[in-house]
Amino acid sequence: MAEFLLLPDRVFDGEASHDGWGVRVRADRIDAVGPREGLAPTRDTLRLPGTTLLPGLIEGHSHVLLHPYDETPWDRQVLYEPLAERVARATVHARASLLAGVTTMRDLGTEGAGYADVGVKAAIEKGVIPGPRLIVSTRAIVATGSYNPRGAPEWSLPLGAEEADGVDDLIRVVRDQIGRGADWIKVYADYRWGPDRTAAPTFTLDELRMVVEVAASSGRPVVAHASTAEGMRRAVLAGVRTIEHGDAGTPEVFAMMAERGVALCPTLAAGDAILRYGGWDGGAPEPARITAKRRSFALALAAGVDICFGGDVGVFAHGDNVREAELMVAYGMTPLQVVRTATSGNARIFGLDDRGRVAEGLLADLIAVEGDPTAEIGALRAVRFVMKGGAIYRR
Numbered sequence: 001m002a003e004f005l006l007l008p009d010r011v012f013d014g015e016a017s018h019d020g021w022g023v024r025v026r027a028d029r030i031d032a033v034g035p036r037e038g039l040a041p042t043r044d045t046l047r048l049p050g051t052t053l054l055p056g057l058i059e060g061h062s063h064v065l066l067h068p069y070d071e072t073p074w075d076r077q078v079l080y081e082p083l084a085e086r087v088a089r090a091t092v093h094a095r096a097s098l099l100a101g102v103t104t105m106r107d108l109g110t111e112g113a114g115y116a117d118v119g120v121k122a123a124i125e126k127g128v129i130p131g132p133r134l135i136v137s138t139r140a141i142v143a144t145g146s147y148n149p150r151g152a153p154e155w156s157l158p159l160g161a162e163e164a165d166g167v168d169d170l171i172r173v174v175r176d177q178i179g180r181g182a183d184w185i186k187v188y189a190d191y192r193w194g195p196d197r198t199a200a201p202t203f204t205l206d207e208l209r210m211v212v213e214v215a216a217s218s219g220r221p222v223v224a225h226a227s228t229a230e231g232m233r234r235a236v237l238a239g240v241r242t243i244e245h246g247d248a249g250t251p252e253v254f255a256m257m258a259e260r261g262v263a264l265c266p267t268l269a270a271g272d273a274i275l276r277y278g279g280w281d282g283g284a285p286e287p288a289r290i291t292a293k294r295r296s297f298a299l300a301l302a303a304g305v306d307i308c309f310g311g312d313v314g315v316f317a318h319g320d321n322v323r324e325a326e327l328m329v330a331y332g333m334t335p336l337q338v339v340r341t342a343t344s345g346n347a348r349i350f351g352l353d354d355r356g357r358v359a360e361g362l363l364a365d366l367i368a369v370e371g372d373p374t375a376e377i378g379a380l381r382a383v384r385f386v387m388k389g390g391a392i393y394r395r
């Protein structure tokens, strides 16, 4: 049985940093954690000088079957890339994510690649390819007419998600996706199908409630894409666990989210990336969409909304997950808050009590980064060591 004694400069346990601590790992679990002098030696001692050891990062919003839109636009990936190519890419993406310190990843829709996320997850679990522990949602659910790709009106193009309408149809589709391997159900509470293709609500409150009820009866949570205040309001009332994007959230909606314990996955990095693909260099003048996003994120923080770490990675390069963490700091959180969110915070929001902290008995999903990310968030980029389930993937 593998046994390691890991000796970094400090351990961030998911809540706070402890100088001079070490961690003992036995098989796939954390066996002991505390001051070095109190830890009995083991066969293998790994000294990690200059580093902070912390729980593996939990990415909250990924698309392992997508790659950056400046390489290939989303529509062309969905319509023209063979499934085998998309899966081949996903194996590369999974490896890049793990080596970047992401040991768990909630993947929110295959975007036209069917149930390939279920297979990629199985290949990782069986040790065929390296990658994070995946939480998958298969095809995701959209209201008829609301989603893309969209051609001339005479054509019905293959879509990036599964259409369903009305309570009966939604019950069937939720159960079908669960049967095919969905861990979470993802629903689009709004999309860009309003006048002038502006974002507008899709499902009625009753439809969303039924999705949540059917998913919950199998023990599964629901995640809602929502960027309009009304789409977010309906999703909150329906009982979803997290809301993705939340761009036009109002103080009222964020207060409801805080009161009912619905977390926000702001996906700051996706919006930032898309504007950069459009030619913005990151400097002044700041695009109106970025200014609005900063404002709504500040409103969410002020309302005390639980924030999830999830960047919509896939829109930008897999393995560059830290981009979201850096923007969370740039938009108003402290590095300590962000590192908590990316570890113990996401574990709590996603109901994963076996990870996200460095504590005895939890999964040995551990990374070491150079420097101290609770002081300087960019330290998360300097990954020196990655362990998942007691196996070392990077050192």
Ligand SMILES: [Zn+2]
Binding pocket: 061, 062, 063, 108, 312
């Ligand atoms: Zn997404």
